[in-house]
Each structure stands twice: as structure tokens, then as C-alpha cells.
Amino acid sequence: MGEKQPPSEPAIRLAGLRRDYGERTALDGVGLTLAAGQSLVVLGPNGAGKTTLLRILATLLRPSGGEVVVLGCSLPSGAWKLRGRIGYLGHEPLLYRDLSGRENLRFHAKLHGIEREAAEARIAALLAASGMERRADERVAELSAGMRQRLAICRCVLHEPELLLLDEPDSNLDAEGRELARELIGPGGGHSRVVVTHDPERHLPEADQVLRLGIGEAAAVS
Amino acid sequence: MTPSRTAFAAILGKDLRAELRTLQSLPAMALFAVTTFVIFRFALDRTSLSGSLAAGVLWATLLFAAVLGINRLFVAEREEGGFDAIRLAPIDRSVLFAAKATALLVYLLALELVTVPVFAFFFLDSAAGLLPLLAVLILADLGLAATGTLISSMAVNSRARDLLVPLVLLPLVVPLMIAASGATEPILSLGGPAYDRFGTWLMVLGLYDLIFGLVGWAVFDFLLED
Numbered sequence: 001m002g003e004k005q006p007p008s009e010p011a012i013r014l015a016g017l018r019r020d021y022g023e024r025t026a027l028d029g030v031g032l033t034l035a036a037g038q039s040l041v042v043l044g045p046n047g048a049g050k051t052t053l054l055r056i057l058a059t060l061l062r063p064s065g066g067e068v069v070v071l072g073c074s075l076p077s078g079a080w081k082l083r084g085r086i087g088y089l090g091h092e093p094l095l096y097r098d099l100s101g102r103e104n105l106r107f108h109a110k111l112h113g114i115e116r117e118a119a120e121a122r123i124a125a126l127l128a129a130s131g132m133e134r135r136a137d138e139r140v141a142e143l144s145a146g147m148r149q150r151l152a153i154c155r156c157v158l159h160e161p162e163l164l165l166l167d168e169p170d171s172n173l174d175a176e177g178r179e180l181a182r183e184l185i186g187p188g189g190g191h192s193r194v195v196v197t198h199d200p201e202r203h204l205p206e207a208d209q210v211l212r213l214g215i216g217e218a219a220a221v222s
Numbered sequence: 223m224t225p226s227r228t229a230f231a232a233i234l235g236k237d238l239r240a241e242l243r244t245l246q247s248l249p250a251m252a253l254f255a256v257t258t259f260v261i262f263r264f265a266l267d268r269t270s271l272s273g274s275l276a277a278g279v280l281w282a283t284l285l286f287a288a289v290l291g292i293n294r295l296f297v298a299e300r301e302e303g304g305f306d307a308i309r310l311a312p313i314d315r316s317v318l319f320a321a322k323a324t325a326l327l328v329y330l331l332a333l334e335l336v337t338v339p340v341f342a343f344f345f346l347d348s349a350a351g352l353l354p355l356l357a358v359l360i361l362a363d364l365g366l367a368a369t370g371t372l373i374s375s376m377a378v379n380s381r382a383r384d385l386l387v388p389l390v391l392l393p394l395v396v397p398l399m400i401a402a403s404g405a406t407e408p409i410l411s412l413g414g415p416a417y418d419r420f421g422t423w424l425m426v427l428g429l430y431d432l433i434f435g436l437v438g439w440a441v442f443d444f445l446l447e448d
């Protein structure tokens with residue numbers, strides 16, 4: 001696991017963030033500061049750059065311009081110091097279809113350097129918390145989309161990250177799954193959160209800040 | 223940072239477990255090689271081969287069978303998000319190159335465990351050349367694994383992956399194939415193994431392995447960038 005950030009350090013600081021894909025600009029002039037432990041909800045229509053923003057914060061995409069500081073690490077130069085401190089839940093569950101859920105979680109635990117005994121205990125606790133205990137030894141390919149999402153949430157928080165980056169975290173989840181997910185990735189777990197959503201009614205009450213991205217419009221923070 | 227040894231074992235173990243469970247690459251590679259030997263047997267209308275012809279048939283077949291495995295080496299990482307998972311983890315990304323190259327090396331050795339005896343059964347009068355052939359196979363496989371992993375990681379993001387891998391890989395492995403055939407020719411010669419320039423060709427193979435192993439290790443981190 002990586003070093004912890006100083007408490008006074010904001011979780012995220014953006015200034016004039018820009019990202020281009022060739023001729024097309026996906027993000028332009030995004031700026032905000034998110035204090036540690038707070039939640040940011042990102043809203044906007046399809047194509048507004050919400051997923052692009054999340055992938056930049058996760059160090060999976062390089063910014064084209066502007067200042068990006070996440071957990072005290074300036075991106076992209078300090079990206080290597082940030083890895084292992086972020087939990088990323090994207091459109092894809094990042095699980096291998098030919099391995100079981102438990103095997104996938106063990107694989108990710110090894111990548112994050114979690115000792116075997118600690119990993120087994122953590123995996124068992126997460127599988128219980130996500131209601132996946134009984135299906136954990138089935139191949140991911142045989143699970144429903146909702147069950148894969150539950151496993152992806154386990155994968156996302158397995159290494160106890162300081163910052164959660166969540167792209168439509170409720171997608172494919174039933175009512176029970178949403179409640180269980182809230183326990184694992186909801187506010188108040190000691191982590192900072194960025195939540196991209198098309199369901200503002202559900203996530204706005206949890207937000208400390210809201211970022212609205214528009215197509216061809218300036219980003220607005222409230 | 224997670225120790226590289228731990229990450230290497232995790233990625234290699236995952237790949238080998240998935241292959242054992244699904245058998246997506248190895249059976250296809252082996253079936254291709256055996257079928258090609260059958261075609262050569264009837265097309266050449268020969269029950270016995272030696273020297274350069276035996277070396278050519280063996281290495282052309284093994285190379286094209288290897289391409290099938292190389293094409294699929296990174297498909298799971300691309301389609302199931304493995305690249306993102308590895309980029310998010312606190313590991314040296316070059317470990318992915320080492321683990322994938324080792325997985326490919328294991329596939330190639332397993333392929334040869336099945337197909338070289340078939341080749342010997344179809345074409346060789348004597349098994350005396352098989353022991354020195356083992357050294358050539360291991361050195362050539364190391365080079366193929368390093369080059370194949372590098373090219374596969376570059377081609378996997380292209381929709382023309384199946385076309386791109388052979389187009390880029392084959393020119394790069396020409397020196398490897400020349401050295402492998404050069405080393406194989408004397409040991410499969412008529413009348414038993416001879417060792418003319420055998421050591422020289424093994425050194426060329428070793429040099430190729432070293433160069434492409436180091437190039438792969440050095441550039442792989444950059445290939446994973448967006």
C-alpha cells in the first residue's frame with residue numbers, strides 16, 4: 001500500500017484541466033478542490049467527459065493540459081506514487097471471465113501486495129458484505145451482470161483505497177445490491193469519493209460538491 | 223510497491239490457470255503443427271528428411287503455430303480489463319512483459335513436447351539428433367517469447383490484430399529463424415548429428431534472446447501508456 005496523504009492535503013485539486021482526443025476536446029477548463037473525506041458527484045449528458053475525467057484521476061489517461069493533483073501527487077509525473085491508493089470502478093468490472101470471483105480477488109490482492117492471510121480474511125469479509133459468498137467460486141462468465149458488479153465493488157475496495165472513483169456504481173444492481181454497495185462504497189467510510197452518475201436523485205444527497213459537465217459548455221461546480 | 227516476484231507469480235499463475243481451464247491456445251497450436259507435418263509428408267512425398275530440409279520443415283511449422291498463441295496472448299487483458307487492473311496496481315509494469323513472455327515460453331515448450339515427437343516419427347530415421355535439438359528449441363523459444371510478447375502487446379489494441387502480428391513479427395524473427403535452422407541443420411543431418419558451427423549458431427540465438435529480452439523490458443512500460 002502507498003503512503004497516506006497529510007490530512008490537510010485536499011483529495012483532489014484541478015485547475016484548467018483539459019483533455020483532447022485528436023481534434024476533439026473532451027474536457028476543457030475544469031477546476032475544483034475536493035477536501036479529504038468528501039464526496040464529489042459528477043453529472044452531465046453522454047459525451048460530456050465524465051468517464052474521461054475519472055480515468056484521468058485514476059492515472060489511466062494523461063491530461064492534455066492544466067493542473068491535476070490527486071492525494072498530493074501531481075499527474076501525470078507522480079502517477080506511480082498514486083497507484084494502489086485509488087479504488088476504480090469503471091464500466092468494465094476488471095475481472096477475468098475464466099476465473100472465479102474468489103480467484104479474481106486473490107489475483108488483485110497479490111497485485112496490491114496484500115499478505116496471503118490478510119487477503120483471505122479481507123476477501124471473505126467483502127464477499128459476505130456483498131452477498132456473494134455462495135457464488136464466489138463460480139466462474140465470472142457464469143454470473144449475471146449484477147453479480148459481476150458486486151464482485152467489481154469488492155475488487156475496488158479490496159486494498160482499502162483512500163480515494164474511490166466510481167462510474168455509475170449502481171449499474172445492474174438490484175435494490176438489495178444497491179444497499180449492500182452503499183455499505184462498501186458509500187460516504188463515511190473514511191475515503192474520498194468521486195461518483196459519476198445519471199441518477200442524481202440517489203447520489204446528490206450524499207454529495208459535498210457537484211460538478212456539472214456539459215458538451216461545449218464550461219464546467220460548473222456547486 | 224508490490225514486490226516484482228509476487229506480481230510476476232500472480233500474473234503468470236493467472237494466465238496458466240486460465241489456459242488450463244479453457245484450452246484456448248495450446249490445442250489449436252498443436253493441431254496446426256501436426257496437420258502441417260501431415261501436409262508436408264504428403265506434399266514432399268518423402269518418408270525421411272534430413273539437413274536443411276528437415277530444419278526448414280520443423281521451424282516453419284513451429285513458427286506459424288507459435289503465431290496462433292502470440293495472437294491471443296493479450297486478448298484477456300484487452301477484453302476483460304486486465305491492462306487497467308495492472309496499470310492501477312502498485313507494480314513495475316515491466317513485470318507484465320516478463321510474466322507474459324514466460325507464459326508464452328511455457329506454451330511453446332508444451333507445443334514442442336507434443337509436436338517434436340510427431341515430427342521425429344514422420345520424418346527422422348534416428349532420434350540421435352533430438353537431444354542437441356533441445357538446446358536449439360529452448361534458445362529459439364526464448365527469442366520467440368520475447369519478440370512475440372512485444373509485438374502482441376502492440377497489436378492487441380488494433381482491430382486488425384490477426385493480420386498485424388504476422389506482418390510485424392515475421393520480419394523481426396528472420397534472424398532467429400536463420401540461426402535456429404542453421405543450428406538444427408547439422409544435428410539432423412543424414413548419418414547422425416554433426417556439430418559444424420553448431421556452437422556459433424547457439425551464440426547467435428543467445429545474442430538475439432538477450433537483445434529482444436532487454437528491448438522488451440525497456441520499452442514495455444511506454445507501450446502501456448494511453
